[in-house]
Amino acid sequence: MAVPKTGPEPLVDLGAFLESFGELLRRSESREAMERYATGLLADLDRKTAAGMGRALPGTNGQRLQEFLTNTRWDWREMDRLRIAHMIEHATAGEGVVVVDDTGLPKRGSHSVGVARQYSGTLGRVDNCQVLVTTHYVDRVFDWPVNGRIYLPEEAWATNEERRQAAHVPPEVAFQTKGEIALDLLAEGREAGLEPGVVVADPGYGDQGRFLDGLEARGQPYVVGLHCDERLWLPDGEAADDEGPSEAQELLEALPEEAWERVFWREGTKGPLVKNFTRLRVARAGPGGTQMESEGWLVGERPLLGHAGDRKFYYVWGLDERPLADLVHLAHLRWIVERHYQDAKGELGLDDYEGRLWHGVHRHVALVMLAHCFLTLRQTYAGHRKEEPPPETSGTDPPEGEGAPIASSPPPGRGFPP
Numbered sequence: 001m002a003v004p005k006t007g008p009e010p011l012v013d014l015g016a017f018l019e020s021f022g023e024l025l026r027r028s029e030s031r032e033a034m035e036r037y038a039t040g041l042l043a044d045l046d047r048k049t050a051a052g053m054g055r056a057l058p059g060t061n062g063q064r065l066q067e068f069l070t071n072t073r074w075d076w077r078e079m080d081r082l083r084i085a086h087m088i089e090h091a092t093a094g095e096g097v098v099v100v101d102d103t104g105l106p107k108r109g110s111h112s113v114g115v116a117r118q119y120s121g122t123l124g125r126v127d128n129c130q131v132l133v134t135t136h137y138v139d140r141v142f143d144w145p146v147n148g149r150i151y152l153p154e155e156a157w158a159t160n161e162e163r164r165q166a167a168h169v170p171p172e173v174a175f176q177t178k179g180e181i182a183l184d185l186l187a188e189g190r191e192a193g194l195e196p197g198v199v200v201a202d203p204g205y206g207d208q209g210r211f212l213d214g215l216e217a218r219g220q221p222y223v224v225g226l227h228c229d230e231r232l233w234l235p236d237g238e239a240a241d242d243e244g245p246s247e248a249q250e251l252l253e254a255l256p257e258e259a260w261e262r263v264f265w266r267e268g269t270k271g272p273l274v275k276n277f278t279r280l281r282v283a284r285a286g287p288g289g290t291q292m293e294s295e296g297w298l299v300g301e302r303p304l305l306g307h308a309g310d311r312k313f314y315y316v317w318g319l320d321e322r323p324l325a326d327l328v329h330l331a332h333l334r335w336i337v338e339r340h341y342q343d344a345k346g347e348l349g350l351d352d353y354e355g356r357l358w359h360g361v362h363r364h365v366a367l368v369m370l371a372h373c374f375l376t377l378r379q380t381y382a383g384h385r386k387e388e389p390p391p392e393t394s395g396t397d398p399p400e401g402e403g404a405p406i407a408s409s410p411p412p413g414r415g416f417p418p
Contacts, residue, residue: 014038017374021082024074033068034367036060041348041371048349069360076359076366077188080147083366084192087137087144087373091380096139097330098146098189098196100182100205101337104129105351113167113358114150114157121204122341132350132365133181135189136337137196143336144376145344145369146189149181150361169358178204179211186220196220198319200333203227206315212284216294221318223330228313232282232298233291245285248313252278252300262304263328275309276302277328284315299327344368 018035025031040053050069054062104120106129114130123129134148152158157167158175176184182205186196199222205211206224215222231245255278264274282298283291296317303309314331344350348371353364 011039011042013378014042014374017377018370020086021079021370024079024082025072029064030068030072030074033060033064033072037065037068037367038371038374040065041368042375045349048352049354051354052352066355069363070355070357074363076363077147079366079370080188081192083370083373084146084189084194087142087376088193091142091144091373091376092137093139093141095197096137096142096194097198097200097333098186098194099136099138099334099337100133100186100199100201101136101334101341102131102133102151102178102204103341103345103350104131105353111166111356112354113169113356113361114152116153116156118153130361131178133178133185134337135182135185136340137194138333138336142376142380143340144373145340146194147185148362148365148369149185150358151178151181152176167356167358173358177208177210179208179214182211183214198223198330200330201225202334203313206230209284209286212315212317216317219318223314223316223319223327225331226298226313226315228311230313230315231285231289232315233285235281235283235295236291245289245291248298248300249311251280251282251298252313255280255300260300260302261324263325265325265329265332273332274304276304277324279316279324279327282315297327299324299331301328301331340372344372348372 015035018031018038021034022031025034036057036059037050037053040057041048043053043056045052045056049062050065051062054060054065102121104118104122104127106120106123106127107115108128109115110128112130115128117126117128118131119126120129120131131151132148133151135146137144137146152169152173152175154175157163157169158173182201186199189196199215199220201211201222201224203225206226207230212222212224226248228247228249230248232248232251233245234251259280260276260278262274263277264272266273277299279297279299281295283293283295286292294317296315297319299314299316301312301314303311314327316327316331319327319330341350348368350365350368353361355361355364
């Protein structure tokens with residue numbers, strides 16, 4: 001999304017958009033603070049802190065904006081619910097996918113809720129940060145953030161009563177893995193009316209058995225990344241019982257060359273994104289390496305002959321009738337979420353919140369998502385929506401005549417499965 005800049009003056013269309021959220025707030029002063037905060041997130045400011053926005057925006061100040069975040073009574077989860085319902089009505093084209101992901105919010109201190117030395121995919125290393133788990137809706141026309149929650153490291157936060165009390169973490173919030181948080185976020189989305197056709201996630205979620213178990217228990221089809229050493233079973237009757245599960249990489253290396261085919265999934269910044277893919281029927285390994293009853297597809301990805309690139313692995317469940325090209329398109333939809341994180345941080349101040357409290361940071365996240373959804377509707381219905389160059393640049397434009405024919409014609413829109 002190319003985020004348009006806006007000045008500090010009230011936006012007429014923003015005011016109209018926020019009217020349906022006014023029921024969250026009893027006082028007119030609180031509704032004005034919500035409008036000012038949202039305008040500040042949209043404004044061309046270097047830092048979207050309450051103090052910074054308060055200095056730049058007329059009709060408010062940092063103290064009022066901070067009061068709105070921390071002391072005014074309103075429920076950020078109810079804001080999410082209303083926003084999701086609004087977007088389902090006005091910004092869905094059907095057959096949508098929900099992408100599960102997380103992003104690191106770098107922090108200097110140690111008091112902000114959830115902050116710890118932990119891995120951040122944003123930074124590409126272990127560093128001092130918060131980790132925000134999110135879900136994001138994508139279809140052929142629209143994409144917008146659904147909801148998010150801060151991950152609490154177990155020892156540093158979830159079981160540290162002193163830190164929990166200082167950050168006002170509710171007593172009912174216990175330690176959860178990122179996958180368990182994601183299941184809760186998906187359930188909240190469903191309660192608001194969002195029923196994804198497929199859930200997509202990266203290998204950080206593909207190796208969480210409870211997360212995948214939860215999706216399957218709900219009958220939710222999914223496509224998740226896998227690490228090369230993830231152990232899987234061939235279906236019953238295709239391997240001796242004493243062989244046990246094998247690593248994903250080993251299973252695909254044993255396939256004949258003719259099992260691989262070229263698949264194009266969308267245009268990248270340097271031309272068509274196309275690689276070799278294959279799939280193999282497998283079953284996940286359960287506790288102790290036991291073979292699980294449900295089966296899915298192991299999908300393998302590798303660069304074309306003579307081209308550099310990493311091999312990647314995916315596990316697909318509940319999409320048995322879909323062609324390989326569709327599965328490839330679904331597996332690569334995560335680029336849209338990476339673009340969202342770039343916009344949300346670079347333009348809307350997602351990582352600028354400086355407070356320490358549980359409800360404060362989640363209110364800030366809810367307001368950032370509210371601002372992002374406003375922009376989605378504004379650009380779409382103003383006729384200004386256009387595809388930005390995606391960050392993924394690892395595709396290869398194959399030499400003429402090389403390899404097998406491409407398995408699919410270019411898909412519509414952003415490479416969404418037809």
